Amino acid sequence: MSKKLDIVILGLSITSSWGNGHATTFRGLVRELNKNGHDVTFLERDVSWYASNRDLANTPFCKTILYNNLEELKTEYADLIQHADLVIVGSYVPEGVAVGEFVTNIADGITAFYDIDTPVTLTKLERGDFEYLHPDLIPKYDLYLSFTGGPTLQRIEQQYGSPAARAFYCSFDPELYFPEETPVKWDLGYLGTYSDDRQPPLQQLMLDAAEQLNDKRFVVAGPQYPQSIHWGANVERIEHLPPSQHRAFYNSQLFTMNITRAYMIKAGFSPSVRLFEAAACGTPIISDYWDGIDSIFEIETEILISKSVADTVYYLTEVSEEQRKIIGERARQKVLHHHTAAHRASELEMYYKEVVGKKVAKQQEVES
Template sequence: MKVVVFGLAMSSSWGNGHATLWRGLVRALARRGHHVTFFERDLPFYAANRDLHDLPGGELVIYPDWDSVADRARRAVAEADVAMVTSYCPDAPEAERLVVAAPRAARLFYDLDTPVTLAALEGPERPAYVGARGFADYDLVLSYTGGAALAALRDRLGARRVAPLYGHVDPDVHRPATPDAGEISALTYLGTYAADRQPALERLFVVPARLRPERRFTLGGAQYPADFPWTPNIFFRRHLPPAAHPAFFAAGRMTLNVTRAAMAAMGHCPSGRLFEAAACGTALLSDGWEGLDDFFVPGSEILVADTTESALAALDLSDAAVARIAQAGRARVLADHTSDRRALDFEAAVASLAVPQGEPN
């Protein structure tokens, strides 16, 4: 298939979880003979932190403004088998008009931020990537979030068909590595600062660090404010590109996942970080949310903590117990949550369009 995508950004992973997911999926689709053209507007904050300049197995089109690329985009859509707009695409209204008028392509929307999208509908303005007709003009809406989110996309935004397309990991990029120089941390956390994650991050990371002053904790990510409640034993790594993630995870005895509030409330929304860390052979500690057990078995493939006390109990497990969690989590990811598996899911979702609504597919 020829797939055309109008998305947020693939060239920079700075504060942008979409990038790593798309890179893995494009490579996996290319291995299966498909070709992806990804259109990305050249935004200053991504341009200044660009960590991808070429797209093996696909084509990355970085453009300064819509007018400069409109003709090229129109030609690409005319030749496509699948044309797609994603959440947070800077030119979503223009891209939507082009995609829904596609002469032959399957018309898709991929919401990588479904709980955020649905929560925003309660506010005074719709997200800019949601038009007046919602998602009613697309043939299929893919969602990073499953469960009740799929019904909400139909009921509240008019999606005709929906299917989950969850996070994933490319094990060629995220795999066991030698840790960076320095001692191993008791707990690491990698993620962009988000105010709605802060209460859980303090409860599960900052306070345990304060209560275990003799142990090392490491936090990595972008956009952390000056008034973040650092402790002397929390070490900070500013934004790390994907190639540096394996060494970061390797330097932790276990790593913490904290879910955005809207996503945790809706559930069935695994962070790509979970899969990345597990593929690197690091034990997972996560906040709890509905549907987590669809992706990992709590207690054997992942540790779950919602209180400081339960986080401390996880940190105090024996080395052997932590190693068993890490090994089981990695095995689960390599079996069920790779980019290659999601490429198959993508193919199946597109193929389902050939089956009339109401019939088994």
């Protein structure tokens, strides 16, 4: 894109990845926008739980501003927001509805809502929970950037009145995720915070397989698992694994397991960043099934789908080492060609030009 843009992003956090996946997503996107010559300012509410866990306090690829409350945002940074070419408000921003109303009222440039939690957002709207987005606000944003693609995009436009809902999947950083020569510690691993809806499929597709395969080594990494869960003798537990150790974790596995949240399965077309990160490391993925997964990876040649413990056992015992490496490399090539942070930056530029073009055409129509 030839034109340099002044971009303002109001997001949950870019300075701390503690307890959220937003930070790494924002970091990759903003870094690539900066590489493309754009000036980015990130406005983040200064809250205690991120203040005490900042793992990127100084962002070299954008200007980061911490503000204390809505009033400070309105009084100190109105001019910045008003004159930006593009203003993006992310999901889960504190007082997100008020922030969105403020932004869409004063911004002269294009405004966008960046939904990193689309299935959750729509479920909240259905039950009247307007924590960070209100149905009346959606049509006011020029663009709805959704982590979920497929039929959900039509729903956002038709049911909620978005002028333009576009798929804007998560991404990975190829400078951080790549194959490494690492001693293999586990035959199958899983990385994810505990959730009630993910535990049954994790039990069925992975832990039950561990019980049947006493000679194989398994690992589950992530916090908040109840003490009541029984872990087999061949299942290692890692309570917390910071992002800096994710690459080594994936490279230490023969296969990695992907388990999807129920609301993401219901929506479909909602790839997790863990899928892209694992694939980037060349680690073959065994995943549960959801609509649209075949639009991300080709089933059986780039990803393996498990619907039962028998499927998982089969993959761990019958897939040859040569097949395993081929599957992992094919998935790696797919994400390198379609799902890096650089691809997302280019997509954002494309969506921006599309919306600007529509606005110009509409204005010309009115004037004529």
